[in-house]
Amino acid sequence: MALAQAKADALAARIAGLSLPQGGWLGAARADALARLSTMGLPGKRDEYWRYTDPSSLNQPEAPHAALFDAGDEAPIFDAIARLKIVFTDGVFDAGASDPLTLAGVEIIRLADAGATDIHWAREIYGVLEARGQTPVQRPFAALNTAFATDGVLVRVTGRAALPISLIYNHASESSDAMLHHCIKVEAGAELTVLENGPGAARLTKVLEVDLAEGATFHHIRAQGRDHQRRACTHVFARLARNALFKSFTLTANGRLTRNDAVIELLGDDAAAHVAGAAVGDGDFHHDDTVFITHAGQRCESRQVFKKVLMNGAVGVFQGKILVKQGAQKTDGYQISQSLLLDGDSQFLAKPELEIYADDVKCSHGSTSGAIDDVALFYLQSRGVPKRAAQSLLVLAFLAEAIAEVADEAIAEDIRSRLEGWLARHEH
Amino acid sequence: MLEIKNLHVKLQEEDKIILRGVDLSIKAGEVHAIMGPNGSGKSTLSYVLAGRDGYEVTDGSATLEGAELLEMEPEERAAAGLFLAFQYPVEIPGVGNMTFLRTAVNAQRKARGEEELSAGDFLKVVRAKAKTLKIDADMLKRPVNVGFSGGEKKRNEILQMAMLEPKMCILDETDSGLDVDAMKLVAEGVNALRDAGRSFLVITHYQRLLDHIKPDVVHIMAAGRIIRTGGPELALEVEHNGYADLLAEVK
Ligand SMILES: Nc1ncnc2c1ncn2[C@@H]1O[C@H](COP(=O)(O)OP(=O)(O)O)[C@@H](O)[C@H]1O
Ligand SMILES: [Mg+2]
Numbered sequence A: 001m002a003l004a005q006a007k008a009d010a011l012a013a014r015i016a017g018l019s020l021p022q023g024g025w026l027g028a029a030r031a032d033a034l035a036r037l038s039t040m041g042l043p044g045k046r047d048e049y050w051r052y053t054d055p056s057s058l059n060q061p062e063a064p065h066a067a068l069f070d071a072g073d074e075a076p077i078f079d080a081i082a083r084l085k086i087v088f089t090d091g092v093f094d095a096g097a098s099d100p101l102t103l104a105g106v107e108i109i110r111l112a113d114a115g116a117t118d119i120h121w122a123r124e125i126y127g128v129l130e131a132r133g134q135t136p137v138q139r140p141f142a143a144l145n146t147a148f149a150t151d152g153v154l155v156r157v158t159g160r161a162a163l164p165i166s167l168i169y170n171h172a173s174e175s176s177d178a179m180l181h182h183c184i185k186v187e188a189g190a191e192l193t194v195l196e197n198g199p200g201a202a203r204l205t206k207v208l209e210v211d212l213a214e215g216a217t218f219h220h221i222r223a224q225g226r227d228h229q230r231r232a233c234t235h236v237f238a239r240l241a242r243n244a245l246f247k248s249f250t251l252t253a254n255g256r257l258t259r260n261d262a263v264i265e266l267l268g269d270d271a272a273a274h275v276a277g278a279a280v281g282d283g284d285f286h287h288d289d290t291v292f293i294t295h296a297g298q299r300c301e302s303r304q305v306f307k308k309v310l311m312n313g314a315v316g317v318f319q320g321k322i323l324v325k326q327g328a329q330k331t332d333g334y335q336i337s338q339s340l341l342l343d344g345d346s347q348f349l350a351k352p353e354l355e356i357y358a359d360d361v362k363c364s365h366g367s368t369s370g371a372i373d374d375v376a377l378f379y380l381q382s383r384g385v386p387k388r389a390a391q392s393l394l395v396l397a398f399l400a401e402a403i404a405e406v407a408d409e410a411i412a413e414d415i416r417s418r419l420e421g422w423l424a425r426h427e428h
Numbered sequence B: 001m002l003e004i005k006n007l008h009v010k011l012q013e014e015d016k017i018i019l020r021g022v023d024l025s026i027k028a029g030e031v032h033a034i035m036g037p038n039g040s041g042k043s044t045l046s047y048v049l050a051g052r053d054g055y056e057v058t059d060g061s062a063t064l065e066g067a068e069l070l071e072m073e074p075e076e077r078a079a080a081g082l083f084l085a086f087q088y089p090v091e092i093p094g095v096g097n098m099t100f101l102r103t104a105v106n107a108q109r110k111a112r113g114e115e116e117l118s119a120g121d122f123l124k125v126v127r128a129k130a131k132t133l134k135i136d137a138d139m140l141k142r143p144v145n146v147g148f149s150g151g152e153k154k155r156n157e158i159l160q161m162a163m164l165e166p167k168m169c170i171l172d173e174t175d176s177g178l179d180v181d182a183m184k185l186v187a188e189g190v191n192a193l194r195d196a197g198r199s200f201l202v203i204t205h206y207q208r209l210l211d212h213i214k215p216d217v218v219h220i221m222a223a224g225r226i227i228r229t230g231g232p233e234l235a236l237e238v239e240h241n242g243y244a245d246l247l248a249e250v251k
Helices: A005-015 A024-040 A128-132 A140-148 A374-382 A387-403 A409-425 B042-050 B074-079 B097-111 B119-132 B137-141 B150-164 B180-193 B208-212 B232-241 B244-250
Strands: A084-089 A106-110 A153-157 A165-170 A177-186 A191-198 A203-212 A217-224 A231-240 A245-253 A257-266 A272-282 A286-295 A301-311 A315-324 A332-341 A347-356 A362-370 B002-011 B017-026 B031-035 B055-064 B082-085 B092-096 B168-172 B199-203 B217-222 B225-230
Touching (some): A024 A128, A128 A140, A128 A231, A140 A203, A153 A165, A177 A217, A203 A217, A245 A257, A257 A272, A272 A409, A301 A387, A315 A332, A347 A362, A374 A387, A374 B074, A387 B097, B002 B042, B017 B042, B017 B225, B042 B055, B042 B074, B042 B199, B074 B082, B119 B180, B150 B180, B180 B208, B217 B232, B217 B244, B225 B244
Parallel strands (some): A084 A165, A203 A231, A272 A301, A286 A315, A301 A332, A315 A347, B031 B217
Antiparallel strands (some): A106 A153, B217 B225
């Protein structure tokens, strides 16, 4: 299908300055992705899943400027967690700041080094999960990323990874435009935790493809960078075989624009996928979680738990879908999206969807938007808790169900303390 | 301890007058009871003293040990020594009961310039006090009042009171919804706190709580006023004759 001329022109402008590495299996995968992108074009405001989020700052060829954020003397998140660090600054691998890419039970190769070698396992993932995730909803920025990503890591886990892999995204230039793409294959029965943190660039486009074999376990905990003006457009594509477990949690504080897509396919029986997010935004903050979970196997469980705290005109978006395919009996699907609006200026837009083609399933979804409970606030104050502290306690209580999705208690505590800090710094 | 003078209160949002000149004086160490028909303004009085929004004081004053309560934030009133056991204790999903108690105790200590209790010390005290109220470890871990039975909620109020050691305790229908055994537990909890420096205002519908918590003074409230004040025998009179005679007398 030919694109309208305006869309074709916009796409041509967007990719004019990008280079498409050629050759090898990776070059072929990139060329395929570009072909996909060329039929889709960039998203427009009239596209069904871009009605609530304006894609123009992601479409424009140059990244909009984003001032660097000074975190003062606060230690970076996950600092106290033992992990293997892999650092990218403005999308460029930083060998000096990274640990050697060796970890028992794990193979790690940089995407930038992967094109020349024939990595069979990655060939079956790179751009493959992304391409599967293009139907029924198109995700042009993911195809753009597969075609033009400059770096990332390819990780294959064969045992129980000795440490979490920690991907750190630094932002050093006010006009940087980074495109990173990671592939993770967790083999049968193997286990891996991936931590991600940092803004990455003025504009970060990221794809994470995760393939879980039978009985594999994958934990993903991410803290998106606090830079107020940064923009991020991220995608997680996951495919789960029988008995696999996938858990992903995202903390977002600040950022002018964040669009996080999660596209998850429960292919084998008895698999479980949880995606959760806690977002806090003050003022010029637009945060969009777009989730699509497909149940194809039987007796699979999925949970979506998304909570947003919004103030001073911040905007939260949630578009979450559970698709239960024919034959996916005994599916247990749960979805909740809630916002806490700390003033009348903020806005929460939700589009929860269920589409079910099997008869023996249990699916629930709910979406609410509300203010702080005045009665609970008074109750706390009447016990001597000052108003601000009482409000913070209630905000954290509101976020608790999402944070409860973080299995590791030390990491969950780190996340709670970041949120407490944020609440203490923001008048509400 | 507590001096209420000519207190007039209306709803903020409506032109509805609820309290029409309440006078009440409670000395240190005394236990006063307020009885009265539903809707007479008893809970409103307790809320106004604790500082809940939605009410407008149009006249009068209320002081705690000489300090004007009505000008303070609710948390300042608590730090000054006021405590209200709610008629309907509030559920707070997501906040653990223990966290709630520790936050409250330490906030008050901080407001009074005292050192915060260490986690270990706090735990010891809470466990001991919870045990006497038959509050088990599970209730301490659960979110505040969520899924608690009526009786558990009321016992939890008394636990908070015991932890915060206020000077002026107001109990709003703490007996309602309790069976005899639970009422005894609650009464014992209250009696254990009675001392010369602490006063109580016990709001109740029924005389039976006053069999367990012996009041020094009993007031009858109707239509936003205290219409009679007497000794414990006044409660017995109400128990036998109901409020009708008293109300007729006033009219
Ligand atoms: N927030 C409120 N909104 C509307 N009416 C109220 C409110 N608070 C109290 N009232 C009214 O004031 C009167 C006294 O109520 P309350 O103080 O609860 O009485 P009591 O505790 O003695 O039963 C009742 O008529 C009640 O309906
Ligand atoms: Mg009442």
